Every structure is written in C-alpha cells, then in structure tokens.
Amino acid sequence: MSLDAQTLIDWFADTARDLPWRKPECTAWGVLVSEIMLQQTPVARVEPIWHEWLERWPTPSAMAAASQGDVLRAWGKLGYPRRALRLHEAARAISNDHDDVVPDDVDTLLALPGIGAYTARAVAAFAYGQRCPVVDTNVRRVVARAVHGAGDAGPPSTTRDMNDVQVLLPEQDAAVFSAALMELGAVVCTARTPKCADCPVFDTCAWQHNGRPAYDGPVKVVQKFAGTDRQVRGLLLDVLRGTPDPVAKTRLDVVWSDAGQRDRCLDSLLVDGLVEQTATGLFALPGEH
DNA sequence: GATACGTGGCT
DNA sequence: TAGCCAAGTAT
Structure with missing residues (x-):
C-alpha cells in the first residue's frame, strides 16, 4: 500500500523533465552546482545560470581559481548570494583537499560549506547512485499526503x-x-x-483514501520581504554587481531612504563577506583570490 | 526549534 | 492585490 516504488520509477522514466543535471554525461560537480542553485530557487531561474557556470567553471579547481566577486556576479539575481560564496569555498576545499573530485560519501560532503542534510544526500544519490534518503520539501509533501494521508507536511524534522x-x-x-x-x-x-488526475499513485494515495483532509498542522509563518533587511541587502548588492569598480558610499545611499537600516545592512554584508571596503573607503564585491 | 537569508512568478 | 511558494543551510 501507499507508494509502490516501481510504479514511481516507471512513471519517472516516462515523464521526467529533461533537466541538464540529470543527463548521464553530467559530472558530480555539475550535480553539486545544481543542488546548491536549486535551494529555495525554481528550476526555470536556475537552468540558464547553471549552463553558464558549468561552461565557465567545468571543475571545482576552475571555480576555485576565480575571485569571489566574479562568482557573485555570475550568480546574478538567483538570490541568497551567500550560497555562491559557500559554493566557492566548497570548490576550494574540493580542489585542495579532495584531488578536485567531489566527495562521494555523505559525511565528507556534510563537512563542506553550504552543504546540509539534503544536499549531501542529493549528491551522494544523484551523482554517485547511492541508496540514501533524499528529503526536500517536495518529498516531505508527497510522503505527508501519499503515506500519512495529511493535507501537507508539518514542520520539518530531519531525523523523522x-x-x-x-x-x-x-x-x-x-x-x-x-x-x-x-x-x-x-x-x-x-x-x-x-494535479491528482495525473498522479501515478492516485489509487494508493492515503490522502485520497482519507477524503483529502485539509492541512491541520501548525500555521506556517510566511516570510515578509518588502521593507526587510533582505530587500535592502539585495538592493545594495545589486549596485555592486552592476559596476566593475569600487563605488563611494553615496552610490549606495540612494537605494534606501532609511539611513539606519541601510547602514545596518551594509555592515551585515561586510560581516558576511559579501561586500568589502577598500583602503580608500570605497565599497565593492570581494576581490580576494 | 525558530529565525534570517533574495528574488520573482503565479493566483 | 497581497500572499504564497520555490530541490535549504547556518546559527
């Protein structure tokens, strides 16, 4: 009952999207880059950037040789740019400590920056064919419905x-x-x-058998964006991505009227290593090599 | 466990 | 329109 593996595997073979990181010729590095980019980010936005990255930096050592600023510019507006910095750090670690080969075991992957419980297992499974649980928000929702018969997944609990x-x-x-x-x-x-009419496991879905009950777990908090530090940080970074040279603070001041929030955000970007201040007091993306 | 962290498309 | 949602991680 509930979720026959072979049924799902056959359905996948017939209908899976033709995503580039699923192709047999895609390297483990390509898989890793895709998994980082796909964190909280839709496939449609990732695909073009992924192609640019793999062409430009086909190996971890290739990316390790780039500057942080180049990496952040290439990341563009994918969002959560700390991911780009961490991927860059991971590339350096793989290049320096792992012979330029993406590790194939979960614990070693977990030790790399920006790689958590999901990404480590996604790489182990999709790049190396290992048998380990790969749990993202999609999987949690499918299991909640098809197996547990709930309307949606409750709060995440990695162990459970x-x-x-x-x-x-x-x-x-x-x-x-x-x-x-x-x-x-x-x-x-x-x-x-x-789209339950298209579902390959409709007949055994516990949610269907339960009469499709609504989600009854804790209320999910929706993250605000407008007016938050996240928005202001994004605006500040967008200025610096758009210019090759360091800029004066006055160029940053125009993006947000609240000076207190503006300065706090600029400071947090400096702390995060997403922005750097030159000896002459100008601001730029980090240029360290 | 809760919260911070970008961005843009969809309903 | 305002809110929801998208292959999470780090603290």
Whole structure:
C-alpha cells in the first residue's frame, strides 16, 4: 500500500523533465552546482545560470581559481548570494583537499560549506547512485499526503523525515526512486493545486483514501520581504554587481531612504563577506583570490 | 526549534 | 492585490 516504488520509477522514466543535471554525461560537480542553485530557487531561474557556470567553471579547481566577486556576479539575481560564496569555498576545499573530485560519501560532503542534510544526500544519490534518503520539501509533501494521508507536511524534522523516506527506499534503483519522488512533488503533487488526475499513485494515495483532509498542522509563518533587511541587502548588492569598480558610499545611499537600516545592512554584508571596503573607503564585491 | 537569508512568478 | 511558494543551510 501507499507508494509502490516501481510504479514511481516507471512513471519517472516516462515523464521526467529533461533537466541538464540529470543527463548521464553530467559530472558530480555539475550535480553539486545544481543542488546548491536549486535551494529555495525554481528550476526555470536556475537552468540558464547553471549552463553558464558549468561552461565557465567545468571543475571545482576552475571555480576555485576565480575571485569571489566574479562568482557573485555570475550568480546574478538567483538570490541568497551567500550560497555562491559557500559554493566557492566548497570548490576550494574540493580542489585542495579532495584531488578536485567531489566527495562521494555523505559525511565528507556534510563537512563542506553550504552543504546540509539534503544536499549531501542529493549528491551522494544523484551523482554517485547511492541508496540514501533524499528529503526536500517536495518529498516531505508527497510522503505527508501519499503515506500519512495529511493535507501537507508539518514542520520539518530531519531525523523523522529521513526515517520516513528510508523505509520507502527500494533495494534497487533507490536514487532513481528519490528523483522520482521529488519530481512527483514538483510537477504533480504540488503545494497549492495538486494535479491528482495525473498522479501515478492516485489509487494508493492515503490522502485520497482519507477524503483529502485539509492541512491541520501548525500555521506556517510566511516570510515578509518588502521593507526587510533582505530587500535592502539585495538592493545594495545589486549596485555592486552592476559596476566593475569600487563605488563611494553615496552610490549606495540612494537605494534606501532609511539611513539606519541601510547602514545596518551594509555592515551585515561586510560581516558576511559579501561586500568589502577598500583602503580608500570605497565599497565593492570581494576581490580576494 | 525558530529565525534570517533574495528574488520573482503565479493566483 | 497581497500572499504564497520555490530541490535549504547556518546559527
């Protein structure tokens, strides 16, 4: 009952999107880059940037040789630019400590900056075919519905979520099964309007059998954006991405009227290493090599 | 466990 | 329109 692995694997073979990081010729580095970019970011926005990155920096050592500023500019407006900095750090660690080969075991991957419980297992599974639970927001939602019969997933709990998925993994083709689970959540078992008519596991779905109950867990807090430090940091960084040379603070002051918030955000960007101040007091993306 | 962290498309 | 949502991680 509930979620036959082979059914999902067959469905995936028939209908999976043709994403570049799923192609057989895609390297482990390509998979890692895709996983970092896809954190909290839709596929449509990632694809073009991913292609640029892999062409420009086809190996970890290639990216390790770039400056932080180059990496941040190439990241463009993907969002959460600290990801770019951490990926750059990871590239250097892989280049220096791992012979330019993306590690294939979860614990070693977890030790790299910007790689957490999800990404470490996604790389182990999708780049190296390992059998481990890969749990993202899509998988959590599919399991909540198809297995637990709930309207949506409750608050995440890494231990519990991974256990839930571990017991579903087939002995064979576990990595393909994980990709299929994610694909189902991304294109069929979606958050707002699930396309149950297209679902390959409709007949065994616990949510259907339960009469499609509404989500009854804790209220999910929606993150504000307008007016927050996140918006201001984004505006400041956008100025610096758009210019090759360091700029005077007056160039940054125009992006936000509240001087107190502006300065606080600029300071936090300096602390985060996303911005650097020159000896003459100008501001720029970090240029360290 | 809660919160901070970008950005833009969709309903 | 305002809010929801998108392959999370670090603290």
